Amino acid sequence: MNKAAIHHRADRSMAYSVNKNEMQIRLKTAKNDIQHVQLVHGDPYDWTNHKWNFSELDMKLAGSDELHDYWEINLIPPFHRLRYGFILSNKKKSIFYGEKNFHSAPPEDIGEYFCMPYMNQADLFESPEWVHNTVWYQIFPERFANGDPSLNPPATIPWGSEDPKRDSFFGGDLQGVIDHLDYLEHLGINGIYFTPLFEASSNHKYDTIDYFEIDQYFGDKDKLKELIAECKKRGIRVMLDAVFNHSGFFFPPFQDVLEKGENSRYKDWFHIWDFPVQTTPEPNYDTFAFTYMMPKLNTEHPEVKNYLLEAARYWAREFDIDGWRLDVANEVDQVFWREFRTEVKKINPDLFILGEVWHDSIPWLQGDQFDAVMNYPFTTNALQLIAKRSISVKTFVENMTKVQYMYPSPVNRAAFNLVGSHDTPRILTECDGDDQRVKQIMTLLLSYYGTPCIYYGDEIGLSGGMDPGCRKCMEWDELYQNRDLLDFTRKLISLRKSEPLLANDGDLSFYDISEHTLILKRENEQSAVLILINLSDKKETVKVPYSINKRKTIDLMSGEAHKWKKGKFTLKPQEIKMVKVH
Numbered sequence: 001m002n003k004a005a006i007h008h009r010a011d012r013s014m015a016y017s018v019n020k021n022e023m024q025i026r027l028k029t030a031k032n033d034i035q036h037v038q039l040v041h042g043d044p045y046d047w048t049n050h051k052w053n054f055s056e057l058d059m060k061l062a063g064s065d066e067l068h069d070y071w072e073i074n075l076i077p078p079f080h081r082l083r084y085g086f087i088l089s090n091k092k093k094s095i096f097y098g099e100k101n102f103h104s105a106p107p108e109d110i111g112e113y114f115c116m117p118y119m120n121q122a123d124l125f126e127s128p129e130w131v132h133n134t135v136w137y138q139i140f141p142e143r144f145a146n147g148d149p150s151l152n153p154p155a156t157i158p159w160g161s162e163d164p165k166r167d168s169f170f171g172g173d174l175q176g177v178i179d180h181l182d183y184l185e186h187l188g189i190n191g192i193y194f195t196p197l198f199e200a201s202s203n204h205k206y207d208t209i210d211y212f213e214i215d216q217y218f219g220d221k222d223k224l225k226e227l228i229a230e231c232k233k234r235g236i237r238v239m240l241d242a243v244f245n246h247s248g249f250f251f252p253p254f255q256d257v258l259e260k261g262e263n264s265r266y267k268d269w270f271h272i273w274d275f276p277v278q279t280t281p282e283p284n285y286d287t288f289a290f291t292y293m294m295p296k297l298n299t300e301h302p303e304v305k306n307y308l309l310e311a312a313r314y315w316a317r318e319f320d321i322d323g324w325r326l327d328v329a330n331e332v333d334q335v336f337w338r339e340f341r342t343e344v345k346k347i348n349p350d351l352f353i354l355g356e357v358w359h360d361s362i363p364w365l366q367g368d369q370f371d372a373v374m375n376y377p378f379t380t381n382a383l384q385l386i387a388k389r390s391i392s393v394k395t396f397v398e399n400m401t402k403v404q405y406m407y408p409s410p411v412n413r414a415a416f417n418l419v420g421s422h423d424t425p426r427i428l429t430e431c432d433g434d435d436q437r438v439k440q441i442m443t444l445l446l447s448y449y450g451t452p453c454i455y456y457g458d459e460i461g462l463s464g465g466m467d468p469g470c471r472k473c474m475e476w477d478e479l480y481q482n483r484d485l486l487d488f489t490r491k492l493i494s495l496r497k498s499e500p501l502l503a504n505d506g507d508l509s510f511y512d513i514s515e516h517t518l519i520l521k522r523e524n525e526q527s528a529v530l531i532l533i534n535l536s537d538k539k540e541t542v543k544v545p546y547s548i549n550k551r552k553t554i555d556l557m558s559g560e561a562h563k564w565k566k567g568k569f570t571l572k573p574q575e576i577k578m579v580k581v582h
Contacts, residue, residue: 323351
């Protein structure tokens with residue numbers, strides 16, 4: 001038995017409340033090392049004749065990655081507190097694993113057991129309920145639609161007349177979004193994530209000049225209020241992008257520092273190394289990446305903190321926005337984010353806070369900072385499996401299982417899943433122009449737990465490489481849209497809304513039984529949905545070890561009854577099947 005691989009911590013990642021009464025406990029062991037795990041548990045104050053009373057429950061093997069097995073159990077402690085340990089067994093031996101040591105049998109001293117002192121509701125990770133049923137659509141405002149040519153920046157290029165360059169302007173604006181809200185509603189979108197709308201000098205607006213003004217080339221505050229009101233009529237939520245890690249070069253306080261140097265009252269708003277301030281050949285101040293046009297803000301400075309927090313409060317209070325997406329969130333101090341959460345949740349407890357973090361994000365997902373982060377591990381693995389065919393089904397399953405068990409179940413329900421954005425190549429380009437692969441990626445995206453996001457134009461087959469190629473103008477001429485892909489995406493969104501198991505109801509697991517077909521199972525106590533994606537260019541036959549117990553089966557894509565032949569499926573080359581058992 002590999003004791004070194006056995007791991008549990010009584011923290012919010014492996015032992016936590018899933019609601020005010022129910023607790024979930026997880027355990028990690030070496031892959032294929034343990035055959036059976038029991039949870040030994042009891043109330044710490046429940047004793048009879050000087051002996052602690054405990055019970056035993058079997059844990060289920062919930063998933064496996066390359067190196068580990070993950071065990072899981074849900075239980076309801078009657079008094080909202082718990083002491084617990086684990087009995088692990090394989091073919092050779094059985095041991096007890098507690099907080100302090102391994103033992104041959106459950107010890108009498110409860111100090112050897114892990115402890116959940118009390119399931120305080122204030123410690124419960126809770127994201128806004130509406131997010132769990134949201135399908136997002138990311139809009140890069142400068143490239144979505146030009147609705148008011150009178151706002152066009154100087155040297156605006158005719159819409160879609162050429163591929164974008166880093167400094168191109170095509171005149172996209174807020175009126176253009178309003179003009180096409182019916183399109184988004186028909187697609188099934190019920191959340192819009194806007195990249196920054198605030199005054200800035202670039203086309204991407206991640207170099208903020210004024211955190212309290214809408215960029216003049218997009219419109220004004222009245223136009224934003226009109227847009228939000230029109231969205232609400234259609235049941236569409238609105239999330240804005242906040243760039244609090246750094247400002248733009250032309251941010252007035254930074255310009256003051258450039259002009260006055262050490263005599264500027266704003267000198268401590270930034271991380272200036274020495275004076276005089278220089279921008280070339282290299283900046284002598286901290287920046288986003290090495291971009292001298294984006295000086296890093298000192299969010300520990302009281303005046304900076306107050307300025308940014310008031311900006312966050314202002315747009316939440318005056319414009320009734322539904323969410324903040326936080327740019328480069330991992331580079332801002334966590335003390336700031338805790339205050340940020342407190343302030344915006346006072347205004348709207350249901351406001352969604354989404355952080356941009358590309359790596360292990362548990363430090364920000366303890367319930368006191370973010371509601372979710374952008375799930376880039378999902379992006380990477382989905383593209384490697386389906387678009388690039390650079391990893392096997394087995395590797396994909398192992399990688400995604402590892403990500404799934406990095407985070408508690410309540411965190412996973414709000415995970416912001418994406419397959420393309422303004423920072424990545426278009427998925428059609430990643431798929432070498434293969435529409436069917438794009439459909440497979442969309443199927444995975446829209447049947448996974450969490451909250452999915454579609455990058456504008458991916459649903460109609462826009463192509464393009466890395467920035468600036470991925471920021472083409474939206475194509476509004478239906479003759480140049482991939483209508484088959486659009487209809488397919490619309491169908492998937494409709495199914496996700498009508499079948500809760502394709503969203504956040506029930507559990508997600510994988511069948512690692514085929515080299516060429518990815519098989520997911522979404523299941524609750526009453527029903528299940530099997531999603532099968534044949535990744536090969538040949539016909540593939542698989543047999544899924546799942547018993548339907550005389551229940552009915554239906555092909556969700558066609559709406560017709562499915563003939564269940566003891567779990568045997570024959571899929572055409574690159575075929576997608578979604579079968580519901582109910």
